[in-house]
Amino acid sequence: MVRARRILGRVPHPRxxxxxxxxxxIFSEGTARRLFDLPMQVFSTPEVAARRLVAARxxxxxxxxxxxxxxxxMLTRADRSFREAYGRxxxxxxxxxxxxxxxxxxxxPGAVRVTGVDIVAALxxxxxxxxxxxxxxxxxxxxxxxxxxxxxxxxxxxxxVLALSPSAGFPLGGPEDExxxxxxxxxxxxxxxxxxxxxxxxxxxxxxxxxxxxxxxIGAGATVDYLSGAITRAPAVFQxxxxxxxxxxxxxxPRLWRRYLLRxxxxxxLFAVTLARHHARTAPAVPTPRPxxxxxxxxxx
Numbered sequence: 001m002v003r004a005r006r007i008l009g010r011v012p013h014p015r016x017x018x019x020x021x022x023x024x025x026i027f028s029e030g031t032a033r034r035l036f037d038l039p040m041q042v043f044s045t046p047e048v049a050a051r052r053l054v055a056a057r058x059x060x061x062x063x064x065x066x067x068x069x070x071x072x073x074m075l076t077r078a079d080r081s082f083r084e085a086y087g088r089x090x091x092x093x094x095x096x097x098x099x100x101x102x103x104x105x106x107x108x109p110g111a112v113r114v115t116g117v118d119i120v121a122a123l124x125x126x127x128x129x130x131x132x133x134x135x136x137x138x139x140x141x142x143x144x145x146x147x148x149x150x151x152x153x154x155x156x157x158x159x160x161v162l163a164l165s166p167s168a169g170f171p172l173g174g175p176e177d178e179x180x181x182x183x184x185x186x187x188x189x190x191x192x193x194x195x196x197x198x199x200x201x202x203x204x205x206x207x208x209x210x211x212x213x214x215x216x217x218i219g220a221g222a223t224v225d226y227l228s229g230a231i232t233r234a235p236a237v238f239q240x241x242x243x244x245x246x247x248x249x250x251x252x253x254p255r256l257w258r259r260y261l262l263r264x265x266x267x268x269x270l271f272a273v274t275l276a277r278h279h280a281r282t283a284p285a286v287p288t289p290r291p292x293x294x295x296x297x298x299x300x301x
Contacts, residue, residue, distance in 0.1 A: 030091075035103060036073045036274065038083075040092045042103065042111045049093055049114050050122035053216045054130070056090065057190070062209040064089045065218040066202050067116035069096035070245075070267045071259060075199055082199040085206035093119065097242025102271055106278040113242060116220035117233070120193050121154070123216070127191055128155035135162035135184060138195030139224035147227035162187065172200070172207055181208050184215075191216045195224035 030052055031042040043049040056063045066072070066089045073096070076083040086092065093114045094100040103111035127134050134151070136144040148161030164183065170176045184192060192215050194201040201219040209217060225231040233239075234247035249260050 031108060033103065033108060035099060035106070036076070036270065038068060038073065038076060038086050038092065039089065040068060040094055040099075040103070042108050043093060043114050044110065044112060046114050046118035046122040047125070049091070049119050050126050053091060053119075053123070053218070054126050054132070054191070057214055057216060060210075060213055062192075062205070062212045062215045062217045063091065064205045064209050065091040065093070065119075065216060066205075067093050067095035067114075067119065067219060067221070068099055070098055070264050072096075072198055072202075073099065073270070074264050074267055079199055081203060085199070085202050088206055089202075097244070098267065098271060101242065102274060105275060116218065117223040117226050119218065120220050120223050120227070121151075123191050123193075123218070124151040124155045124158060128158035131157070131159060132190035133159050133162070133187065134191040134193065135164065135187070135189050136193045136195065136224055136227075137164045137166070137180070137184070138197075138201070139165055139228065140168075140230070141165050143224050143228040143230055144195070146229065147224045150227045150229070162189065172204055177204075181211050185211055189215050191218070193218055193220050193223060195220050195222070197221055 029043055029048050033040055033042065043052070053063055053065055066086060068086075072082075072086075076086055093116075094103060094111060095113065095115050097113045100111045100113040124134065126132065134148075136147050136151075138144060139147070142165070144163035144165050148163045151161055152158050162184075164180060166176055166180050189212070192212065194205055194217055196204060196219075198219070198221060201221065205217040205219055222231060226233050232251070234244040238244045238247045245260060249256055
């Protein structure tokens with residue numbers, strides 16, 4: 001149980017309580033805005049985001065929740081179906097530290113990074129409190145089951161977490177996918193944590209949300225690996241300073257170097273261009289100097 005609590009323990013935000021009070025005067029929880037032509041919402045903590053997601057459940061369709069990081073931004077620019085799925089999502093949090101930083105610099109000073117793994121941990125707490133049924137779907141064999149046990153250890157009273165791990169590379173809409181959706185629908189779950197990796201998990205949520213009414217479907221990528229203990233999360237100092245990507249690149253270099261160094265590196269240019277355009281739009285107009293009275297030509301007599 002100690003180990004599970006260490007994995008799931010929320011890292012304190014770098015702002016003090018006084019600064020948080022000031023921040024909450026700047027924006028309302030769930031403030032909507034657009035960055036990189038994607039819809040996003042600003043939340044102050046993972047707990048607030050988790051409670052908003054649970055409260056937003058509706059009987060006719062699932063709540064689609066995405067957690068946007070730098071890689072998602074770059075993928076949406078290359079994949080139209082992924083970009084359109086983002087446009088239909090109900091909630092998009094700022095998972096990436098650079099995404100939250102740009103939000104702070106372009107109109108929402110209180111924006112903070114709210115990661116998928118922290119939201120899932122908070123959802124476990126809410127589910128235990130409200131006796132909600134959760135499932136974790138995805139990951140290598142056995143990881144979803146271990147992640148579910150970690151959530152249960154950290155949240156006494158949480159109903160048994162269902163764990164399902166479809167085969168790697170299963171096609172969306174295929175027989176295995178249809179069987180997975182039927183199994184989830186038959187259980188009438190309240191929260192489903194989808195860990196297929198981007199963009200597959202978001203496309204899966206977008207495709208099946210009408211078949212899983214009343215649930216929160218959250219795309220959470222590597223969360224199943226963190227909670228199961230298969231991957232160690234960055235130390236707290238990296239999380240607080242928004243430099244967790246450097247830790248991941250150093251510890252998972254063979255798996256992640258192409259993503260971080262090739263696919264995502266153009267984000268630096270996109271960040272700079274977006275910031276420059278914001279400043280150009282919001283910079284005060286320079287008044288046109290009026291000619292001095294002595295410079296006005298006299299009227300001809």
